[in-house]
Amino acid sequence: MPTYSLNINNKVHKIDVDQGTSLLWVLREHLQLTGTKYGCGIAQCGACTIHVNGSPQRACVLTVDGFADGQKITTIEGLSEAGDHPVQKAWIKAQAPQCGYCQSGQIMQAVALLNENPKPDRDQILSYMNGNLCRCGTYMRILKAIQLASENPPSVS
Amino acid sequence: MNMPLKSQTRRQFLKSSSSVALFIGVSGILPQLVSCKNRKKLQETINKQRLTAWVELAEDGHVTIYNPAAEMGQGSMTSLPVLFAEEMDADWSLVKVAFSPQESAIYGSDGWGPNGKVMLSAGSRITFGYYSIMRKAGAQARYILLYSVAKKWNVPITELSTENGIVIHEKENKSIGYGAIVPFLEIPEQLPEFTEDQLKSPASFRLVGKDLERTEIPEKVNGKAKFAIDLKLPDMVYGVLERGKVHGAKPIIKNEEEILALDGVLKVVPFEYAIGVVATTLSKALAAKKQLEIEWGKAIASGFNSQEAYGAYEKIADQNKNGQVLTEIGNTKSAFRSAAKTYTADFKNDYVYHAQMEPLNAMVKVMEDKQSAEVWVGSQQGFDSKLGVPQHLGIPPEHVNINLQYLGGGFGRRSMTDFVLECTSLAATMPGIPVKLLWTREDDVTYGAFRPLTLQRLRASTDTNGKITGFSHIVVGDGGNLVASGIKNEHYDIANQYAEWREVSQGIRLKHWRAVGHGPNKFAIECMLDEIAHDQGIDPVELRRRLMSKSPRALATLEKAVAMSKWNEPSIAGRAKGMAFLERSGSLGTGVCEISLDTKTGKIKVHHFWNAVDAGVIVQPDNVKAQMEGGILMGISSVLYEQITIVDGAVQQSNFNDYQILRMQDIPETVETEMIASSEHPQGVGESGTPLVACAIANAFLKLTGKPLRHLPFTPERVLQVLQA
Ligand code: FES
Ligand code: FES
DSSP states (O other): OOEEEEEETTEEEEEEOOTTOBHHHIIIIISOOTTSOOSOSSSSSOTTEEEETTEEEEGGGOBGGGGTTOOEEEOGGGTOSSSOOHHHHHHHHTTOOSSOTTHHHHHHHHHHHHHHOSSOOHHHHHHHTTTOOOTTOOHHHHHHHHHHHHHSOOOOO | OOOOSSOOOHHHHHHOOSEEEEEOOOTTOOOEEEETTOHHHHHHHHHHSOOOEEEEEETTSOEEEEEOSOOSSSOHHHHHHHHHHHHHTOOGGGEEEEEOOSOHHHHOBSTTOSSOOBOOOOTTOHHHHHHHHHHHHHHHHHHHHHHHHHHHHTOOGGGEEEETTEEEETTTTEEEEHHHHGGGOOOOSSOOOOOGGGSOOGGGOSSTTSOOOOTTHHHHHSSOOOBGGGOOOTTOEEEEEEEOSBTTOOEEESOHHHHHTSTTEEEEEEOSSEEEEEESSHHHHHHHHHHOOEEEOOOTTTTOOGGGHHHHHHHHHHSSOOOEEEEEESOHHHHHHTOSEEEEEEEEEOBBOOOOSSOOEEEEEEOTTSSOEEEEEOOOOOTTSSTTHHHHHTOOGGGEEEEEOBOSOOTTGGGOOHHHHHHHHHHHTSTTSOEEEEOOHHHHHHTOOBBOOEEEEEEEEEOTTOOEEEEEEEEEESSTHHHHTTOOOTTSOOSEEEEEEEEOOOSOOBOOOTTTTHHHHHHHHHHHHHHHHHHHTOOHHHHHHHHTTTOHHHHHHHHHHHHHTTTTSOOOTTEEEEEEEEEETTEEEEEEEEEEEETTTTEEEEEEEEEEEEOSSOSOHHHHHHHHHHHHHHHHHHHHTOOBOEETTEEOOOSTTTSOOOOGGGOOSEEEEEEOOOOSOOOOOTTTSTTHHHHHHHHHHHHHHSOOOOEESOOHHHHHHHHHO
């Protein structure tokens, strides 16, 4: 079994898994970074959204072999030490989550949006967030949370 | 707000050493107070008597309140503990919340019906079911604190009062925090049973009715909230099942040897309707699942084509043979005979899928001697609170411990236990080793348990003044109450009413889906009313005002929604408003939406949704709004997009690429909720929004185009067909 090294949340992890193993299963089942969720496995729901070098990606359609160059992977656990990233704070302020299952992915997508575009308008938000499903129907509050966060833009890292 | 991250099992609960647990008996059982330091005594107490344990008080003043309900986003981790804290007069900033153990005799509510105490988070019933229980238990906890201080200070208990976690003796200007009472807590011989009139009146609520942040939200934004799917135990192995595309079809495995020889595969486990595989890792289990070669037998559903079913259903509705009568008020037959005008319309409704975002999963460990089991699961619980696991394993209920986790959505799907029992079966083949079962999204869609396909035949009669004199509703479909709920019109003054269910079974798996039969039935009823109003050239509001003349609470929601939506002001060109009223889980609500239509594509756009709800006492106003928002968005989703189709018995959809749900670009500009002030017993809100949507949209469409939409979902193709008809 090959060994892979992955740079996740600014830490290098060495893991032995079969070639082609889904990055999502590596994060969740091997490293217990379970904030990143499985929802569809085919890049349709966004529950598994992480950042690769800052850009939002669906972990379910990435495989462990694609990170040999030390690309920086960030998961919800790496977003802030204390859960106090401005976007997370806005999420609490808006009381956005219901069941909560989609919310890590939503937050990771929203952080990427605000990094790219600190003052998005409504249409830009809706369009950027369109790939992230929420069955509980929290979209109104996700929108509100992003608008709240964009009034206090997070410092671009 | 801080809170333990995982549910506290009873064992963990007993382990806490710096605090005491108050076991406060309800229903005449004597209260007990046992220090957790004395574990033996505590164990004895628990073993000896059936007690309720709602609260733990620590010397540092922290209060842990136990939530007996599932948390699936509806906010039970806040709304139920708040009720307790209100009466206990606890300092909310020191309150922590944990799941109670799953023991229905102790933590159940009798608010669901006459069958005794159950733990069940379904039907939007938990606030209704626990409103009195939590407050009475909280009042008893407060009484124990007062009693102990009265003894200690040697003052009459009547001279003591409480305020935000402090006992006060005003006369001597003394006070003591709840935590400081712990060392000398004393339980009275007999604990008073509090009645409603001894509890706080809604006017003096300090926490109830205020917007408190939900206790579990912080861990839902940092990835730490644990769903069952997130758990991992040492030595844990993984299970998956391959089920047929035709529900109930029996499998014959063709390559068992080959599968067993695959790297990491531990077991192949046959089920009546599936083949299970247990493997060392999830990837290996999924890989093996893909390689299974299975021959599927025939099932009841074989040959069934859902979109052709309506023809057969119409014939069943035509027959003179009656089904089960659900309502019979007055005499609709004679009303129709003497009518000035009669109306008839059929409404149709395709299968829909729950699509909860966390696919079904569970983890079960059957102990080596097979005499006990631990279960970790996100469940809406069940009637025995042990989810059927004891019966499945043939062991006593007390040998099964359920560790309830957060639910990544329920919507009725997690009130079924199929996935729990599947996991139990797999775990039984691996005694001593925890097995985690995962349904892939494809499994979850294909082997779903859907809201039934139905046909509703409505007939109505009016007299020469246009007054509705008779109303008849025949629903054809499978599933009993799944298709019957919401068929009654208790708030409309119509002298002659009739409702009937005609059963037809297709062998498709069915289950409660948010608001159950209310979705299809209210769709039919409310659209019929607007079609009559349209025909008579009167305002649908006016028609409903007349019908609600004897139901002032219903009328109040109507008037509120009329005001909120500025009903009387015309919409801008190309838009129209439509309304619907309904009762669900005891709540009354009127919704109004405003839509526009792309006549080229057939796409309906919902711009605004206003709704006014009377749900009795509102425990958490912002949370009620969140539930209404979510319910309405889920309604829009199901009404505009969602559709499961069956061809030759096989479910045609498999994932979110072919089962579309609402995405963010299609949300309305606003969703507004107002609550009618009330001091009545609280009712359910989780399902009151969803069934408003179909009828409100169809009624807006009728106003906009003059044409009725009578078949859910209103896909663009269907809308175009209606426009061209
Ligand atoms: S799980 Fe990756 S997008 Fe759905
Ligand atoms: S909060 Fe439940 S799926 Fe989004």
